[in-house]
Amino acid sequence: MQAKKKDFSEWYNEILExxxxxxxxxxxxxxxxxxxxxxxxxxxxxxxxxxxxEEFGIDEVSFPVLITRNQLEVEFEHxxxxxxxxxxxxxxxxxxxxxxxxxRPTSEAAIYPMFxxxxxxxxxxxxxxxxxxxxxxxxxxxxxxxxxxxxxRFYEAHTAHVNYEDAxxxxxxxxxxxxxxxxIFLIPNVINRRPDWDKFPGAQYSLAVDSIMxxxxxxxxxxxxxxxxxxxxxxxxxxxxxxxxxxxVSQTTYGMSERLLGGMIGIHGDDKGxxxxxxxxxxxxxxxxxxxxxxxxxxxxxxxxxxxxxxxxRSSVDTRDNYTPGWKYNYWEMKGVPVRIEVGEREVNEGxxxxxxxxxxGRKTFTLxxxxxxxxxxxxxxxxxxxxxxxxxxxxxVKEATTxxxxxxxxxxxxxxxxxxxxxxxxxxxxxxxCLGVSxxxxxxxxxxxxxxxxxxxxxxxxx
Amino acid sequence: MQAKKKDFSEWYNEILExxxxxxxxxxxxxxxxxxxxxxxxxxxxxxxxxxxxEEFGIDEVSFPVLITRNQLEVEFEHxxxxxxxxxxxxxxxxxxxxxxxxxRPTSEAAIYPMFxxxxxxxxxxxxxxxxxxxxxxxxxxxxxxxxxxxxxRFYEAHTAHVNYEDAxxxxxxxxxxxxxxxxIFLIPNVINRRPDWDKFPGAQYSLAVDSIMxxxxxxxxxxxxxxxxxxxxxxxxxxxxxxxxxxxVSQTTYGMSERLLGGMIGIHGDDKGxxxxxxxxxxxxxxxxxxxxxxxxxxxxxxxxxxxxxxxxRSSVDTRDNYTPGWKYNYWEMKGVPVRIEVGEREVNEGxxxxxxxxxxGRKTFTLxxxxxxxxxxxxxxxxxxxxxxxxxxxxxVKEATTxxxxxxxxxxxxxxxxxxxxxxxxxxxxxxxCLGVSxxxxxxxxxxxxxxxxxxxxxxxxx
Numbered sequence: 063m064q065a066k067k068k069d070f071s072e073w074y075n076e077i078l079e080x081x082x083x084x085x086x087x088x089x090x091x092x093x094x095x096x097x098x099x100x101x102x103x104x105x106x107x108x109x110x111x112x113x114x115x116e117e118f119g120i121d122e123v124s125f126p127v128l129i130t131r132n133q134l135e136v137e138f139e140h141x142x143x144x145x146x147x148x149x150x151x152x153x154x155x156x157x158x159x160x161x162x163x164x165x166r167p168t169s170e171a172a173i174y175p176m177f178x179x180x181x182x183x184x185x186x187x188x189x190x191x192x193x194x195x196x197x198x199x200x201x202x203x204x205x206x207x208x209x210x211x212x213x214x215r216f217y218e219a220h221t222a223h224v225n226y227e228d229a230x231x232x233x234x235x236x237x238x239x240x241x242x243x244x245x246i247f248l249i250p251n252v253i254n255r256r257p258d259w260d261k262f263p264g265a266q267y268s269l270a271v272d273s274i275m276x277x278x279x280x281x282x283x284x285x286x287x288x289x290x291x292x293x294x295x296x297x298x299x300x301x302x303x304x305x306x307x308x309x310x311v312s313q314t315t316y317g318m319s320e321r322l323l324g325g326m327i328g329i330h331g332d333d334k335g336x337x338x339x340x341x342x343x344x345x346x347x348x349x350x351x352x353x354x355x356x357x358x359x360x361x362x363x364x365x366x367x368x369x370x371x372x373x374x375x376r377s378s379v380d381t382r383d384n385y386t387p388g389w390k391y392n393y394w395e396m397k398g399v400p401v402r403i404e405v406g407e408r409e410v411n412e413g414x415x416x417x418x419x420x421x422x423x424g425r426k427t428f429t430l431x432x433x434x435x436x437x438x439x440x441x442x443x444x445x446x447x448x449x450x451x452x453x454x455x456x457x458x459x460v461k462e463a464t465t466x467x468x469x470x471x472x473x474x475x476x477x478x479x480x481x482x483x484x485x486x487x488x489x490x491x492x493x494x495x496x497c498l499g500v501s502x503x504x505x506x507x508x509x510x511x512x513x514x515x516x517x518x519x520x521x522x523x524x525x526x
Numbered sequence: 527m528q529a530k531k532k533d534f535s536e537w538y539n540e541i542l543e544x545x546x547x548x549x550x551x552x553x554x555x556x557x558x559x560x561x562x563x564x565x566x567x568x569x570x571x572x573x574x575x576x577x578x579x580e581e582f583g584i585d586e587v588s589f590p591v592l593i594t595r596n597q598l599e600v601e602f603e604h605x606x607x608x609x610x611x612x613x614x615x616x617x618x619x620x621x622x623x624x625x626x627x628x629x630r631p632t633s634e635a636a637i638y639p640m641f642x643x644x645x646x647x648x649x650x651x652x653x654x655x656x657x658x659x660x661x662x663x664x665x666x667x668x669x670x671x672x673x674x675x676x677x678x679r680f681y682e683a684h685t686a687h688v689n690y691e692d693a694x695x696x697x698x699x700x701x702x703x704x705x706x707x708x709x710i711f712l713i714p715n716v717i718n719r720r721p722d723w724d725k726f727p728g729a730q731y732s733l734a735v736d737s738i739m740x741x742x743x744x745x746x747x748x749x750x751x752x753x754x755x756x757x758x759x760x761x762x763x764x765x766x767x768x769x770x771x772x773x774x775v776s777q778t779t780y781g782m783s784e785r786l787l788g789g790m791i792g793i794h795g796d797d798k799g800x801x802x803x804x805x806x807x808x809x810x811x812x813x814x815x816x817x818x819x820x821x822x823x824x825x826x827x828x829x830x831x832x833x834x835x836x837x838x839x840r841s842s843v844d845t846r847d848n849y850t851p852g853w854k855y856n857y858w859e860m861k862g863v864p865v866r867i868e869v870g871e872r873e874v875n876e877g878x879x880x881x882x883x884x885x886x887x888g889r890k891t892f893t894l895x896x897x898x899x900x901x902x903x904x905x906x907x908x909x910x911x912x913x914x915x916x917x918x919x920x921x922x923x924v925k926e927a928t929t930x931x932x933x934x935x936x937x938x939x940x941x942x943x944x945x946x947x948x949x950x951x952x953x954x955x956x957x958x959x960x961c962l963g964v965s966x967x968x969x970x971x972x973x974x975x976x977x978x979x980x981x982x983x984x985x986x987x988x989x990x
Contacts, residue, residue, distance in 0.1 A: 087643060088636075089597055090627060093590035095640060098655070101586055122565050126557035126677050127591070127629075127660065128613075133553055146619045149592075151629070153614040154664040163554060165591075165615070172552075176559060179551060191562070196591065200618040213590050 065333050070277035074328055078207050081336050081397055083327075092205040092212030099397070100323070102344035104215060107322055108194050110246050110341060111217050114239045120190040120219050125172045127195070128163040133171045137296045140170060143263025147199040165198035168317070170264065173220050174297035181311060184224055184303050188232070192219035192316075208324030209281065209526055215320040222299060222311040226290055229312035233269065236286045236316040240271060246341045248445070249283060249325050250274045250452040252460070253503040254521050259483065260499070262315075266290040272498055272521065273325045278459045278472040280498065280523040283325050289313040329455060330448055336398025337420055340445045347377035347437060348394040352387045352406035362410045366403065366433060373434040375441070395420060400444040401437060421447040463522075466511055469493035474523035476501065478508035485512035486522075495522035529797050534741035538792055542671050545800050545861055547791075556669040556676030563861070564787070566808035568679060571786055572658050574710050574805060575681050578703045584654040584683050589636045591659070592627040597635045601760045604634060607727025611663040629662035632781070634728065637684050638761035645765050645775060648688055652696070656683035656780075672788030673745065673990055679784040686763060686775040690754055693776035697733065700750045700780040704735055710805045712909070713747060713789050714738045714916040716924070717967040718985050723947065724963070726779075730754040736962055736985065737789045742923045742936040744962065744987040747789050753777040793919060794912055800862025801884055804909045811841035811901060812858040816851045816870035826874045830867065830897060837898040839905070859884060864908040865901060885911040927986075930975055933957035938987035940965065942972035949976035950986075959986035 066073040078084065083100030096104065112122065128151060134141050144167045151163040166172055173191070181189055197216040205211055219236070223229040237253070244251065251273045261268040262285065271284035294300070294310040303309050323342075330337040340346060349367055351359045363379045370377035380390050387404070394402060402418045404425075409416055413430045417437070421444050428436040461468075463475040470493045479485060479497070486497035489512065498521040506519035530537040542548065547564030560568065576586065592615060598605050613629040616622065630636055637655070645653055661680040669675055683700070687693040701717070708715065715737045725732040726749065735748035757763070758774040767773050787806075794801040804810060813831055815823045827843045834841035844854050851868070858866060866882045868889075873880055877894045881901070885908050892900040925932075927939040934957045943949060943961070950961035953976065962985040970983035 085640065087640070088590055089594050089639060090590055090592050093592060095590070096588035098585035098587060101588055105586075121562035122569075123562055124560035124565055126552055126554055126559070127662075128554050128557060128677070130553050148619065149615045149627075150617040151613045152616045155610045155612065155666070157664075163613075175553060176549065176551070198591075200621075202619070213592070 066276065066331065070275070070328070073331075073333075077327065077331055077335055077396075083323075084207050086207060090212075092201060094207055094211060094213075099344055103338065103342050104320060104323055106342045106344070107247075108215075108217070110243055111194065111318070114242050115192050115219065117242075118190075118235050118239055120192045120221070122193065123191045124193050124195065125166075125169055125176075127166055127198075129166055129169075129172045131162045131164065133175055134164060136171065136175075137264055137293055140264040140293075144168070144199075147201065149198050149200055166195070167197055167199045168216070169193065169195075169197075169218055169220070170293060170315070174293055174299060174313075177220075177222055177294075177311070177313075178297050178299045181222055181299055181301050184301050187301060187311065188221055188223045188228060189311075190219065190221040190232075192217065197319075206324075208320045208327070211320070217316075217318045219314075219316040221314050222294070223313070224301070224303070224309070224311070226288075226312045229288060229290070229314050232314045233286050233288055236314070237269075239316070240284055246339060247322060247326055248339050248448045248452050249322070249329055250455040251283065251503075252456075252501060252521060254499040255502050256499040257481070257483070257486065257497055260497075262287045264289060264292050266292060269502055270498065272474075272523070272525075273329065274455055274459050274474055275325075275328050275526065276455060276459070278474055278523070279526055280474055280521075281321060281325050281328070281526040283321050284316070284318045287315045287317075289315065329452065331398070334392070335396030337448065338398040338400060339448055340400055340441045343398065343400050344376065345378050345394075345397070345399050346375050346441055347401045347403060348390075348399045349377065349379040349403045349405060350387055350390045350394070351379065351381070352404060353383075354407040354410075357407045357410035359405055359407070359410060363405045366405070366415065366430075369433055370437060373438070375434075375437060377437075391418075401440045403437075419444050419447070421451070463511060466492050469495055469522060472524075474521065476504065476519050476521055477511040478506070478517040479520035480510035480513055480515040480517040482510075482513070482515075485510055488512050489522055493522070494524065496525050497522055498525070530740065530795065534739070534792070537795075537797075541791065541795055541799055541860075547787075548671050550671060554676075556665060558671055558675060558677075563808055567802065567806050568784060568787055570806045570808070571711075572679075572681070574707055575658065575782070578706050579656050579683065581706075582654075582699050582703055584656045584685070586657065587655045588657050588659065589630075589633055589640075591630055591662075593630055593633075593636045595626045595628065597639055598628060600635065600639075601728055601757055604728040604757075608632070608663075611665065613662050613664055630659070631661055631663050632680070633657065633659075633661075633682055633684070634757060634779070638757050638763060638777075641684075641686055641758075641775070642761050642763045645686055645763055648765050648767050651765060651775065652685055652687045652692060653775075654683065654685040654696075656681065661783075670788075672784045672791070675784070681780075681782045683778075683780040685778050686758070687777070688765070688767070688773070688775070690752075690776045693752060693754070693778045696778045697750050697752055700778070701733075703780070704748055710803060711786060711790055712803050712912045712916050713786070713793055714919040715747065715967075716920075716965060716985060718963040719966050720963040721945070721947070721950065721961055724961075726751045728753060728756050730756060733966055734962065736938075736987070736989075737793065738919055738923050738938055739789075739792050739990065740919060740923070742938055742987070743990055744938050744985075745785060745789050745792070745990040747785050748780070748782045751779045751781075753779065793916065795862070798856070799860030801912065802862040802864060803912055804864055804905045807840065807862065807864050809842050809858075809861070809863050810839050810905055811865045811867060812854075812863045813841065813843040813867045813869060814851055814854045814858070815843065815845070816868060817847075818871040818874075821871045821874035823869055823871070823874060827869045830869070830879065830894075833897055834901060837902070839898075839901060841901075855882075865904045867901075883908050883911070885915070927975060930956050933959055933986060936988075938985065940968065940983050940985055941975040942970070942981040943984035944974035944977055944979040944981040946974075946977070946979075949974055950984075952976050953986055957986070958988065960989050961986055962989070 149165040265287040510517035615627040729751040974981035
């Protein structure tokens with residue numbers, strides 16, 4: 063395995079290969095196959111997403127993958143933003159289609175014509191829906207598993223509100239959802255308001271959650287857009303207010319994708335391989351028997367496995383007999399399993415378990431009576447350790463800059479910025495860092511690092 | 527609401543409309559939107575499917591939606607079977623594609639080229655995967671929600687084995703999965719071996735689970751195919767056996783779809799609306815408060831709701847204040863909720879609950895102390911009642927025929943059949959019933975109802 067610090071990019075490619083998360087040999091370029099282990103992790107991410115959307119009153123729906131050219135042409139800015147990336151269905155059976163159909167690159171154009179039918183009255187508002195689906199973008203850039211694909215797993219929420227203020231509240235709800243989700247994902251991140259020239263096509267403004275990667279670059283893992291009335295005016299989404307007057311709704315969206323998984327792999331992993339946060343780990347506890355003829359190792363292993371499963375823990379026994387225990391330790395460390403239990407002759411005879419936590423050094427032993435509690439604690443300890451690591455990633459990789467010159471270093475930088483493109487272009491030119499926008503999570507005021515005018519704390523980095 | 531017995535087809539359309547399961551006004555013909563209530567039910571079906579696939583050692587994967595023309599052309603019979611129904615992507619961005627890409631109508635052509643890479647050695651076998659995805663078929667027949675759509679939710683398992691016998695065992699496993707699933711779905715059904723001219727394109731033989739609908743017609747809800755070496759020879763899926771010799775694998779598949787939901791709606795519903803089986807009900811218990819100023823109705827309702835949720839029951843309180851209790855009773859009956867709890871002044875003062883089961887007549891009262899047990903029992907009773915109803919549907923709608931003439935009646939028929947197409951064509955001509963094939967679930971031998979030659983018990987019906 064490549065050392066992660068030395069060449070992060072190579073390390074990432076190699077770990078994806080060994081851990082069997084996805085297979086990139088599928089014959090359509092930029093479209094990978096989700097293998098069982100990777101899909102289990104993604105399904106756990108989706109389950110957490112569903113849970114918190116439900117808690118925040120957003121209902122799950124599922125729209126068709128195909129969008130007519132007519133639907134897409136309604137909002138010109140939006141179409142323009144995506145048209146270079148659309149896959150077009152032009153034929154079905156033997157028929158040439160009268161109206162060409164695009165594979166959704168995102169679902170505004172699919173959902174908003176229906177909002178226009180669903181929303182009539184102020185009592186229909188707020189309307190809040192989300193879907194988890196695959197989206198399709200004909201990327202011209204180099205594709206990379208989980209980070210930039212032509213087909214990728216996508217979560218998108220869409221809401222409509224009586225007015226702009228209520229839509230603003232929804233954006234705060236989105237940040238609440240992100241906060242809860244990130245107690246699970248443990249991704250070091252900052253939230254930035256993208257500069258106007260980099261906002262989502264059709265948005266009034268765009269917030270982005272930027273994850274700090276261990277090589278000092280950033281990865282956008284979530285976005286929240288305030289649409290105001292931009293789409294409701296074009297898609298004709300109106301309601302009659304309490305006085306019977308017709309008004310346009312204000313709208314928002316929230317988007318996340320399989321990049322979350324890519325982010326977690328990149329952030330938490332180490333030179334031994336993957337490290338999964340507790341709630342995303344397909345297997346939370348692996349039990350490795352150390353064969354012996356003097357004790358019933360397999361019976362003992364099976365019994366603790368049953369007890370752990372009954373306690374709601376995703377545990378498994380590695381019963382393969384063609385591998386040594388040592389090989390299995392390495393294998394499951396590479397696969398990122400949070401907790402390992404080793405079962406040998408001594409453990410069986412003494413009625414004890416030996417526990418190793420993936421993210422910590424050393425081993426501990428517990429009595430069988432303590433099994434469930436000890437394992438729950440060990441899993442939590444693993445989570446805490448990842449949280450601390452994540453804080454450390456920010457400390458080590460995010461710096462405050464006072465000169466443009468020092469921004470050449472391979473870190474992500476906070477710097478005061480006046481908001482003008484000339485100044486951020488200068489930073490791009492000198493230090494090769496893109497402007498991620500004004501910081502929402504770490505606000506502050508100061509003089510622009512380039513021109514000295516009044517500015518706000520903003521973020522600059524190389525991006526994935 | 528239409529009477530179900532009188533005009534089943536109209537009843538089905540109307541209930542779909544009122545229950546808000548899906549919206550068919552989407553601008554692409556034959557592609558509907560899953561609304562929250564319908565999607566919750568489908569997600570519960572999928573969850574059960576995942577559970578039993580895992581139990582039977584089939585791993586979940588997810589393949590891209592696009593399949594190259596080259597991949598599809600490998601197996602000629604298979605391509606021929608689907609080519610009239612394929613949606614073709616011919617352009618991406620501004621590029622005309624060199625190799626056209628089809629939206630998957632099913633995934634043999636996507637998965638088997640990868641099987642050919644994944645399978646090298648007998649130790650790689652059996653290989654068992656499934657996916658839950660949307661598939662695309664450009665249907666020329668009239669489309670209908672959940673029953674015949676151009677985009678529909680699909681489950682497909684694909685397995686590879688060392689030989690035909692091992693693949694046959696897998697087919698028996700599939701029947702085991704179906705049996706377990708149907709303890710949840712409670713669909714009256716029979717299993718038939720399709721006649722050769724009606725088997726899946728590329729299969730050696732096809733088994734189908736045919737559900738008996740209340741109007742005497744049948745609906746195919748699941749299929750299991752023995753492929754033998756048909757695909758492994760064309761897709762070059764080989765392994766080296768224990769002697770180092772190269773052999774072709776034998777393959778099987780198992781398919782189900784959103785038709786399961788359509789079937790459950792059609793079978794279990796009544797003149798008041800939907801009736802969901804316990805495990806598929808998005809809401810299992812609805813609590814309806816009967817407002818009163820003399821008692822804390824809403825506090826009491828909230829407390830029992832919390833207790834039920836804590837007991838793992840999907841319960842909800844209808845707190846809307848712009849509808850009467852009576853209106854709400856009808857509404858939730860129409861939505862098919864298994865159990866209703868009415869909370870009025872008397873219930874609060876006496877510390878009791880009043881319970882109505884959707885599928886039974888009458889009401890029962892229980893003390894608060896009995897709450898969880900009483901509700902668990904009521905939900906089970908509801909399930910038992912649906913099971914009995916399902917047995918009755920078979921008794922009332924499946925008849926044994928001794929003459930072709932009597933098969934004109936609007937039932938599904940068992941009849942002995944010699945296996946020759948001339949004889950089943952004669953039944954089709956006289957009685958307008960299609961041949962579903964030889965019965966696997968209800969086998970028997972007798973003289974062909976048409977020609978008198980030796981035959982097997984076979985099934986004939988009008989199909990959806």
